[in-house]
Amino acid sequence: MADRDTAQDIGGQRLSTRETADRLGVKPETVYAYVSRGQLTSRREPGARGSTFDAKEVDALARRAGRREPTTSGGELAIRTGITLIDRDHCYYRGVDASELAAHYSYEEVAEWLWTGELHPGTHFTAPQDALSAARRAVQALPAHSGPMDQLRVALIAAAAADPLRFDLSEDTVVGTARSLIPTLVDALPSHTPKQCAADSLATRLWPRLTSKPADPAALRVLDAALVLLIDHDLAASTYAVRVAASARAHPYAIVSAGFGALDGVLHGAASGLAHRMLKEVLDRGSAAAVVADHLRAGRRVPGLGHFLYPAEDPRATTLFRLLEDVPQARPALQAARQVITTTARHTDLQANVDLTLAVLSVSTQMPAEAGETIFAIARTAGWIAHALEEYAEPPLRMRPSGQYHGPRPPQPLP
Structure with missing residues (x-):
């Protein structure tokens, strides 16, 4: 009989050989070494025929050795996380x-x-005045043509400079930083509404920074849901x-800056902008077929369709489509999006992803093409902080892959 999948607790938690190997990130034979x-x-x-191991002793060894992450069957690095699970047509x-x-x-x-693992109804984030003033001054100093992501980046740097405790990586301090950083980023963006209440929800405060159109409850509901889903x-x-970045013990502002850097590309955060422009073109030309044909003829992907993690429609898109049906002004853009999906389905089996629904929201409420990326960046900041908290609890500098050198073999002559 092989080692049991789960060892019984006898005088403290005991782990099977397999559990011990997984916790250490090694093979079972290495455990016996x-x-x-x-x-x-x-x-x-x-x-029982199998050996068991004391969990505390295993964890202590992991901390001393710097636990290695296991690799998947494909050989890529797999990182343990308890934050998000994507299972076919669901995101948890x-x-x-x-x-x-x-x-x-x-x-x-x-x-x-x-x-924190605790749910507090009515939770509200407030920006500290010092950080917000510094962030607003930095945003106002940017050239007039600067976009919202430029504004978010400089607001982040200014907020970091205003926080002398940013190098404190204790859990309580990092969570406190997150509670103040996210509203600072939102409130530092230029607003189309002169007066706003600081007690409003984050979605309510973000809305006038994305469009001059007044917010109705149904549209605000879509925005708030999009923030949660992203x-x-x-x-x-x-x-x-x-x-x-967190593995190198960068402070929370720096890790969010790392996230902004990777987000700034059409294959990630900016993908919704392409979908926005496509829907505008469909509405202007009155034909999804012509627009889709142009993309296919040029060898381009049709924006807003397909996600390699989901065999069917992105569940985030499904939820937002359902909410958008309750927004009267979204009907034309929603119909255009449905036409794009139907037209493309004749050629390829691609379903809608969340970028297409962000585009429906931005087009129908007269937001700029960059609005989806702004929503994405604000929303994902909370997730990045959650991952930083997780990584701060791991051995430092563990994400150090080895390069596979393919250059000239030494020794080479001096150039």
Whole structure:
């Protein structure tokens, strides 16, 4: 009989050989090598053939050795995380369906729960005046043509400079930083409405920074749900960049800056802008078929369609499409998006992703093409902080892959 999948708790938690190997990020035979060297103590339980190991002793060894992450069958690095699970047609935050969270709680409530494990209805984030003043001055100093992502980046740097405690990486301090940083980023953006209440929800305060059109409750509901659904999405490129920075013990502002850097590309955060421009063209030309044909003829992907993690429609898109149906002004853009999906389905099996729904929201409310990326960046900041908290608890500098050198073999003559 092989080692049991789960060892019984006898005088403290005991781990099977397989569990011990997984926790250390090594092969089972390496576990017994640790035993032979005196680095681990094994014990056989009565009536069982497999050895068990003390969990505390295993964790102590992991901290001393700097636990290596396991690799998947394809050889790529796999990073343990308890934040997000993507399982076929569902996305879960800490085991809870993200769409259900979006249906019942605000962005701030979900973010707080993700960081602390506690849900506090009515949670509200407030920007500290010193950080907000510094961030606004930095944004105002930018050239007139600067976009919202430029504004977010300089607001982030200014807020960091205004925080002398930014190097404190204790959990309570990092969570406190997150509670103040996210509203600072939002409130530092130029607003189309002169007067706003600081007690408003984050979605309510973000709205006038994206469009001059007044917000109605149904459209605000879509924005708040989008913020929740975009908080995290497993180890996306920006999140991996954040984990690397946190592994080097960068402070929270720096790890968010790393996330912004990776986000700034058409294959990640800026993808919704391409979908926005496509929907505008469909509405202007009155034909999804002609626009899709142009993309296919040019060898370009049709924006807003397909996601390699989902065999069917992106569940975040499904949720937002349903909410957009309650927004009267969204009907033309929603119909255009449906036409794009139907037209493309004749040629390829690609379903809608969240970028297409962000484009429907931005087009129908007269937001600029960059609005989707702004929503994405604000939302994902909460997820990045959650990943930083997780990474700060791991051995430092563990994400150090080895390069495979393919240059000229030395020695070479001096150039």
